[in-house]
Amino acid sequence: MAEVGIMAIDFKNLSDRELMYGQKTCPGCGATVAIRLALKILGERTFLCIPACCAAATTNAYPQTSFFVNNVVTAFPATGSTIAGMAAAAEAQGLEDVTILGVAGDGGTADIGLQALSGACERNDNVIYLCYDNEAYMNTGIQRSSSTPWGAWTTTSPAGEGARGVVKSRKNLFDIIAAHRVPYCATASVAYPRDFMEKIAKAKAIKGARFIHVQAPCPTGWGYPTEKTIEYGRLAVGSGLWYLAEYENGEMKLNMTPKTFKPVESYLRGQRRFQHMKEDDYRLIEKQRDREWALLRERMKS
Amino acid sequence: MKPRWIKDFHYPSRPEELAFGACTEAGVLITPNSGWRVFRPVIDHSRCVRCLLCWTYCPDGVIGKEEKELTIDYDYCKGCGICAHECPKRAISMVKEGKRP
Numbered sequence: 408m409a410e411v412g413i414m415a416i417d418f419k420n421l422s423d424r425e426l427m428y429g430q431k432t433c434p435g436c437g438a439t440v441a442i443r444l445a446l447k448i449l450g451e452r453t454f455l456c457i458p459a460c461c462a463a464a465t466t467n468a469y470p471q472t473s474f475f476v477n478n479v480v481t482a483f484p485a486t487g488s489t490i491a492g493m494a495a496a497a498e499a500q501g502l503e504d505v506t507i508l509g510v511a512g513d514g515g516t517a518d519i520g521l522q523a524l525s526g527a528c529e530r531n532d533n534v535i536y537l538c539y540d541n542e543a544y545m546n547t548g549i550q551r552s553s554s555t556p557w558g559a560w561t562t563t564s565p566a567g568e569g570a571r572g573v574v575k576s577r578k579n580l581f582d583i584i585a586a587h588r589v590p591y592c593a594t595a596s597v598a599y600p601r602d603f604m605e606k607i608a609k610a611k612a613i614k615g616a617r618f619i620h621v622q623a624p625c626p627t628g629w630g631y632p633t634e635k636t637i638e639y640g641r642l643a644v645g646s647g648l649w650y651l652a653e654y655e656n657g658e659m660k661l662n663m664t665p666k667t668f669k670p671v672e673s674y675l676r677g678q679r680r681f682q683h684m685k686e687d688d689y690r691l692i693e694k695q696r697d698r699e700w701a702l703l704r705e706r707m708k709s
Numbered sequence: 710m711k712p713r714w715i716k717d718f719h720y721p722s723r724p725e726e727l728a729f730g731a732c733t734e735a736g737v738l739i740t741p742n743s744g745w746r747v748f749r750p751v752i753d754h755s756r757c758v759r760c761l762l763c764w765t766y767c768p769d770g771v772i773g774k775e776e777k778e779l780t781i782d783y784d785y786c787k788g789c790g791i792c793a794h795e796c797p798k799r800a801i802s803m804v805k806e807g808k809r810p
């Protein structure tokens with residue numbers, strides 16, 4: 408496959424050959440969009456590693472796999488350490504044209520896999536770590552993770568009388584990884600595929616530990632019609648509740664700075680996980696968002 | 710698009726055909742996903758301008774762009790409707806399974 412030039416993603420020139428096919432992810436799954444597009448850019452010479460998560464559970468129906476690249480299925484907390492080992496093995500064998508890619512969910516990254524990831528980043532192992540963020544433990548039936556946003560209903564953060572979903576603000580993974588001073592770190596969204604694929608292409612060309620955190624809406628866990636995955640991805644960015652940023656050469660940069668935000672309701676109202684929210688919840692989220700963005704703008708160029 | 714060389718899956722009919730341990734023939738897909746579908750995307754090629762947004766957003770990669778007109782692999786399309794929802798030209802309609810477009 409021709410090298411994909413950085414900053415020049417043209418859908419027409421991308422390979423039509425899928426490296427992942429027939430997987431049993433739910434219809435409209437955002438995580439599947441992310442992995443499919445990432446593999447398109449990274450190509451056949453990719454060694455994949457996936458821990459327990461939707462992406463592993465739906466692609467490995469014994470005795471077959473939906474991937475046409477090698478895939479190591481690892482233990483839930485072990486993505487960071489497994490890809491570190493794979494990178495060492497590739498180096499020992501003198502394989503220079505390969506990409507070692509770890510793909511994990513938000514639970515496997517922000518919670519249980521955080522220390523292994525931190526180790527890989529600190530050692531600057533030659534790996535790409537892609538975290539697809541569906542904002543909960545979806546594979547096991549929608550439990551709260553530390554990346555679930557404030558106020559969201561999950562089975563472990565109920566909403567109703569006397570309870571209002573998640574009571575803590577989510578962890579900022581981008582900041583945590585950037586604090587390791589890795590060569591490359593970015594956030595992305597499946598609703599902005601060009602931006603996302605450009606970031607993957609950029610990461611591919613860099614050596615060392617690279618981390619991409621992509622928001623991947625989940626119709627099953629968030630509770631919206633399957634065709635609206637991309638729409639909700641767009642609304643998240645448009646309403647300022649998700650942002651596209653990069654950290655590179657010690658500098659942080661915002662890739663998109665909306666002049667005015669869409670009302671947060673436009674994003675929240677249609678989702679089952681936010682159904683219990685009232686006017687004052689929306690205003691609170693808006694306040695949080697503005698505080699977060701003031702911080703972002705202060706730190707980053709755009 | 711579905712890789713061309715993929716073999717179709719057959720249920721094992723003899724014990725020798727069963728997978729043994731972790732070793733089995735590669736490049737075989739398991740059961741199709743078409744049974745999940747309630748609505749089926751149908752492309753009106755006269756409206757399509759080949760912006761390839763549907764191709765890009767399709768989670769399952771069932772839209773093919775190698776031919777003159779876009780193709781859909783109905784064996785693996787789950788009918789999520791993202792393609793129809795995102796098409797800027799409204800060239801894709803979701804048709805109830807069992808009905809003619």
Ligand SMILES: Cc1ncc(C[n+]2csc(CCOP(=O)(O)OP(=O)(O)O)c2C)c(N)n1
Pocket residue numbers: 438459460461462482483484511512513514515516541543544545546547552
């Ligand atoms: C050590 C360990 N604890 C728990 C589990 C059960 N488990 C499998 S997948 C999963 C949730 C994964 O959530 P996330 O990483 O967000 O991925 P998603 O399912 O949302 O794609 C859990 C709890 C496990 N496999 N291993």
Ligand code: SF4
Pocket residue numbers: 431432433434435436437438439461465541545546624625626627628
């Ligand atoms: S639960 Fe969500 S993330 Fe998991 S396969 Fe279904 S849509 Fe995708």
Ligand SMILES: [Mg+2]
Pocket residue numbers: 512513514540541542543544545552
């Ligand atoms: Mg998750």
